[in-house]
Amino acid sequence: MTAALPGAEVTGTRTLSADGDARFDSAVASLADGRELAIRVADDDETARELAAESLALRALTAGARAILPFRAPEYVGETRVGDGRALVTELLPGFQVEAAHVPAGRGTAESMGAAIAAVHGLPVSIVRSAGLVSRSAEESREDIRRLVDDAASTGRVPARLTARWRDAVADDELWRFESTVTLNGVQSTSFLLEDDDERGPQVTGLLNWHGLSVGDPAVDLAWLSAAPDAAPDVQAAYARSSERSPDGAIEVRARMLAELEFARWLVHGDSLHRPDIVDDAAALLEALAEGLRADDLAVVAARNEGVDSALDALDRVPAEAAALIDTSMQTDAYNPDELWAQESEEGSSSTDTSEAARRAAMVDVETEDLTGVGDIFTAPADAGDEADDDERDDDEAQRAARAALQRWKSSDSE
Known part of the structure; x- marks a missing residue:
C-alpha cells in the first residue's frame, strides 16, 4: 500500500x-x-x-x-x-448493490440504472481512443458475433434452432445499423452502487467494473436485463429517454441475442480448454434455451418490431466465467449481495443448494419470456392518460419495494 x-x-x-x-x-x-x-x-x-x-x-x-x-x-x-x-x-465507493433478479420496476433503481447506462454511452469516444483502448465499428461487432456463432456451432453441441436463429440475426442488416458508443463491454446490475433518496427512491451514485471500457455496440450493456424481467422495461425506457443519440430500434433485440450468446461463449470457453465438464454444462444450458423458444419465431430478422422469445429470465445462473468475467468483490464495503435477501432465503429454505446439478435443473425450469411488442417499450400507450392512476399506484409500489430492499440491506449489515 x-x-x-x-x-x-x-x-x-x-x-x-x-x-x-x-x-x-x-x-x-x-x-x-x-x-x-x-x-x-x-x-x-x-x-x-x-x-x-x-x-x-x-x-x-x-x-x-x-x-x-x-x-x-x-x-x-x-x-x-x-x-x-x-x-x-x-x-472505495459507498453504496449498496442489487442482484439483477431483484431490481424492482418503476421509479428509483430501474430508472436510475437506465439513465446511468445512457450517461456512459454519451461519453466522447475520444476518451477511449486516446487511451488506446479497443474500438469496434458496427460491422466489426457484427463480425465478432459471426465468428462466435460459427465457433460454437463447430463444437456440434448447439441445437440447430439456435444456430439458425443467431445466423439469421447476423444476416439481418437492419439489426447492425447502429452508432458505436463508449461502453463497459457488459455492465452488470451489481456494477451499480446505489444510495437512497427520500423523494426519488434509490439512485445510482457510483459505477464499478470499468475494465471493459471500449467503443462498440451499446446493446452489450443492456444484455444483463435478460436476468431482470420485472425491471427491464423501465430500465430500457429510462435509457431511451436519457440517450442523446439517434434512436436505435434494434438495440433490445441485439441485447437479447447477446445475452443468449453468453451460453455459447461458455461452450466455446470449455471447448478451448478441453474441459468436457464445462462443455456438457454449456450444452445443457443451450438445450434449455432452445426448448424455451417458439418454433415459429426462431429468426430475429422480423423481430425488430414484433419481439423475440427468450429463455433467459435468469441469465445470472450462467457461470460467472461466461458472463463477461465481471468481478464485484473488494470495490465496495457497504453491501454483501448474499445477505441482502437473506431474510427471504431463510424463510423459503433451510439451506442453499449451490450444486451444479441444482443450478442446471433450475435453468431448465425457467419459463420462456414473451417479448412480443419490443417496440412498445419505447412508446407510451395511446391511452396513457386514462391509466395515470394505475401508473401512480405502480410507481408507489415500486418505491416501497425498493425501500424494502434497502431496509433488508441495512438490517443485514448491522447484525
Missing part, C-alpha cells in the same frame, strides 16, 4: 463484507486523512489482465470525463506488487 501511495499513513486494514466470487485477494485500508481504499491482488494471468485493463480505464477517465457522468467512478490511486501478484489500489 505504501509503495502505491507514498507518504500515506495507514491506520487500519480489514476485509470487505462483499466477498464477491473471490476472484481476487483483496482488502480495505483506512488512511489517517479519513479515506478508505480498496486493494485487489491478481491471483492468475486472467485476473492480472483484468486489473491492468481496469487501471488503464480509470486513468483514461479524466476530470473532464468524470464531470460528465452523474455518478462517481473509482479514482485510480496506484499499483504495487504483493508477493508474486500485481495489486491495484483504488478509491
